[in-house]
Amino acid sequence: MIEVRIHKVLRSKGGDFSLDLDLAIPEGKLITLYGPSGSGKTSLLRSLAGLLTPDSGRIARRAQVWFDSQKRADLSPQKRNVGFVFQENALFPNMTVLGNLKFAQSKGSSRELVEELIADMDLQDLRERYPDSLSGGQKQRVSLARALAQKPDILLLDEPLAALDAGMRIKLQEYILSSHRKFELTTVMVSHDLAEIVKLSDFTVVMEKGRIRNTGTPREIFMERRLSGKFQFTGTLLELDREGVIAVASVLIGNHIIRVAAHPSEMQGLRPGDQVVVASKAFNPMIYKVDESL
Amino acid sequence: MNWDPLILTFELALTTTLVLLVVGIPLAYWLSKTRTRIKPVLEALVSMPLVLPPTVLGFYFLLAFSPNNAFGAWIDTWLGIPLVFSFAGLVLASVIYSLPFMVQPIQAGLSSLPPSLSEAAATMGKSATTQLFRVLLPNIRKSLLTGIVLSFAHTVGEFGVVLMIGGNIPGKTRVASIAIYDEVEALNYAAANTYSLILFVLTFILLLSVYLVNGGYITRFWK
Numbered sequence A: 001m002i003e004v005r006i007h008k009v010l011r012s013k014g015g016d017f018s019l020d021l022d023l024a025i026p027e028g029k030l031i032t033l034y035g036p037s038g039s040g041k042t043s044l045l046r047s048l049a050g051l052l053t054p055d056s057g058r059i060a061r062r063a064q065v066w067f068d069s070q071k072r073a074d075l076s077p078q079k080r081n082v083g084f085v086f087q088e089n090a091l092f093p094n095m096t097v098l099g100n101l102k103f104a105q106s107k108g109s110s111r112e113l114v115e116e117l118i119a120d121m122d123l124q125d126l127r128e129r130y131p132d133s134l135s136g137g138q139k140q141r142v143s144l145a146r147a148l149a150q151k152p153d154i155l156l157l158d159e160p161l162a163a164l165d166a167g168m169r170i171k172l173q174e175y176i177l178s179s180h181r182k183f184e185l186t187t188v189m190v191s192h193d194l195a196e197i198v199k200l201s202d203f204t205v206v207m208e209k210g211r212i213r214n215t216g217t218p219r220e221i222f223m224e225r226r227l228s229g230k231f232q233f234t235g236t237l238l239e240l241d242r243e244g245v246i247a248v249a250s251v252l253i254g255n256h257i258i259r260v261a262a263h264p265s266e267m268q269g270l271r272p273g274d275q276v277v278v279a280s281k282a283f284n285p286m287i288y289k290v291d292e293s294l
Numbered sequence B: 001m002n003w004d005p006l007i008l009t010f011e012l013a014l015t016t017t018l019v020l021l022v023v024g025i026p027l028a029y030w031l032s033k034t035r036t037r038i039k040p041v042l043e044a045l046v047s048m049p050l051v052l053p054p055t056v057l058g059f060y061f062l063l064a065f066s067p068n069n070a071f072g073a074w075i076d077t078w079l080g081i082p083l084v085f086s087f088a089g090l091v092l093a094s095v096i097y098s099l100p101f102m103v104q105p106i107q108a109g110l111s112s113l114p115p116s117l118s119e120a121a122a123t124m125g126k127s128a129t130t131q132l133f134r135v136l137l138p139n140i141r142k143s144l145l146t147g148i149v150l151s152f153a154h155t156v157g158e159f160g161v162v163l164m165i166g167g168n169i170p171g172k173t174r175v176a177s178i179a180i181y182d183e184v185e186a187l188n189y190a191a192a193n194t195y196s197l198i199l200f201v202l203t204f205i206l207l208l209s210v211y212l213v214n215g216g217y218i219t220r221f222w223k
Helices: A041-049 A097-104 A111-120 A136-149 A166-182 A194-200 A218-224 B004-033 B039-051 B054-065 B070-079 B087-112 B115-123 B128-156 B160-165 B176-185 B189-214
Strands: A002-012 A015-025 A030-034 A056-061 A064-068 A082-085 A154-158 A186-190 A203-208 A211-216 A230-243 A246-253 A256-262 A275-281
Touching (some): A002 A041, A015 A041, A015 A211, A030 A166, A041 A154, A082 A136, A082 B115, A097 A111, A097 A136, A111 A136, A136 A166, A166 A186, A166 A194, B004 B087, B004 B128, B004 B176, B054 B160, B087 B128, B128 B189, B160 B176
Antiparallel strands (some): A002 A056, A056 A064, A203 A211
16 A cells, blocks of 8 residues: 655646645556646656655655655655656667666666566567657557566556557557556556546546545446436537538537537527537447457 | 977867866756756856956966965965966866856756656666766767867867966967967967967867767767
């Protein structure tokens, strides 16, 4: 169990906001942090890693105190044995893939682990390549392998998949899940993707404006309460057309433009640019597996 | 042809550059990381030699290190070597005179690197020194090269500081720039021209090599 009870005033462009967290992180689990940008998820990860010093509070893992403002204790990041995967991957540009992995190891560690990770993450062909020549997905795979090469007790992932396309995300999710199980880690991951959270995590922490709004299994948090026979999406109204007796609205939902037909009276008062909700009863939806080769 | 002034010039530039590497890298690293409130004051001090007339610097050195005052006398006995009209004094003055040329490129290079690089190394248990030498410096090789070459070239080109604190002692403090002045004063234009031409060509080659390397024209020699 990692106890976290911290207070920190964070200064950002939008003004100051305070982080007030009281949380017990179960060990050996895959925990996801969910919440809007600026809710303090990254700050929580950084406080755990020792990269951000809280103003006050206490962080302790088992019997080891990592931070205690009353006792003026603040264990350096070097001594916490935490693996951190940064959103922007933070690979060392002056080292090859193999060099990055070897550098992460502590002195006298075995080469075998590095070879094992290279095999696990399918990095054989990239061993001697420099980070500049890798694609986004390859970089994050190396970054994950590098964080594991140091044999961390805890693995922290700051939106590692945010910049990747759907196919690559799914692949990397598998890598994260399998290494979490294989190395029996406590993994804490920031994610914005509900599907990813439900698929990967045992435990979810929902944060908002620097506070914890909810904790529980992803099912408890996202599925049961929201379970309904209705699809519902929010989007932006792009265009309204009259086609004979019906009106057609083009709505941008995520990256998709959906055309919705309706009676002109339903469209009254709507203007292009408005935020709208498109809902449908799900009595006969089509469901099929996503072809990952696409 | 007396080669002494030229040899002395390059001895001085080389020694100064080496000392500056040892002094400048930690200083630039510290300046790039520190959040102290007096940082602007320190940065201004480091940059002063860029704008201050070298004679001002030389004048204060001369006053400070003169064995006639308490501080100068104390330095004299403590170090065991005099700092005025000596090679050691020239090196010290040159180090201060060329400090911004070493510190500024390295500090700018270090500040341009994403903080996550050293943070990643810190979570891997690497000390600040390991971070600096294994991660940070190898990724700012261009800034390092710029710092080294500019410090060297700037020291080759100094005149005022040397004249004030070093004087014009042949083989000891008489560097090329002063020898040129001397030869011109003696209407010995041929000798002045030889020294001048050598300095002209050498500094051109030095600076050209920096622009070639940093412009990526010969990256295969520098990767």
